[in-house]
Amino acid sequence: MRRWRETKAARQARAAEIVRRLHLAFPDAAAELDFQAPFQLLIAVILSAQTTDVAVNKVTPELFARYPTPAALAAAGQAEVEAIVHATGFFRSKARAIRETAAQLVRDFDGEVPRTMEGLLRLRGVARKTANVVLGEAFRLPTGIVVDTHVKRLSQRLGLSVQTDPVKIERDLMAMAPQDEWIFAGIALIWHGRRVCDARRPACERCTLNDVCPSSTTPSRPAESPFRSAPSPPPGSVD
Structure with a gap:
């Protein structure tokens, strides 16, 4: 797992861009289990x-x-x-x-x-x-973010969390995304993990996130976060 050195504000800006691109890639992302109730x-x-x-x-x-x-x-x-x-x-x-x-x-x-x-x-x-x-x-109630094996893997590859415990990963992700994106973010990361960011052979060459992912293996991956110039957090805040 690679991780860029970036401020909290830069990481949040990058997380917002990740969610924006996932909306474009998977606009209809939803649970793939069949149910009627x-x-x-x-x-x-x-x-x-x-x-x-x-x-x-x-x-x-x-x-x-x-x-x-x-x-x-x-x-x-x-x-x-x-x-x-x-x-x-x-x-x-x-x-x-x-x-x-x-x-x-x-x-x-x-x-x-x-x-x-x-x-x-x-x-x-x-x-x-x-x-x-x-x-x-x-129920469409955004009480948290789903963290399964795919979300855990992608959170680490994307440099959004260094945690291994699902509850701590969820806490990190919730701090980076607005509540009205929590439902979509978790499901979309699952879709991306199943379709693109495979556990053994991630398809970085066709990944819509490859230039905002520190773990990307494509030549276009920047050496530093593309959001590294985002405003620094206020004095006294914790990164």
Whole structure:
């Protein structure tokens, strides 16, 4: 991971430019899990751990056709649910997790998916990433920025965070983007990571961010931040 020496103001200006370009590259960026209700998205995100959205989308139609509500899924047999979600991997633990989550929704939230971070984090198997996806995509509530493996990788490659803990990375990103961009920023970084900035072979030559990315391998990558001349932070501020 490379990182330019730049002021906080310069890094924020560069982050704003990154978001602007992502809007141009992925204007329709959204969660790629199929869902028709918040409950379906919540369950789909839990199932997406250690697998692809494509794999999840293949099993959820049958899952939600048989168990369309939290009450129905909570009452389902473990073996029956395991058989449906088998293709997503770790099927025993995932089947148990989504059944217990459904039971919690029925028991603690009257069968409704909570619309707050605090409420979602009470659910089994739900951490901030899952909660941010649900709040952002199902309810359009910008409470944070989704940080998955792609966002973690891109945040470091782009020099937006040196942290490795997802919560700390999220905090860094939230400080650099206005709240009304939080939902888009997380999802767009995921799209960019899946389509361009691959973990092993990033396609820097066709990346729309290659001149604002300190890790770019293209000849056009500047030696210093293109925003290095941005105004310095006020005296006494912390970089």
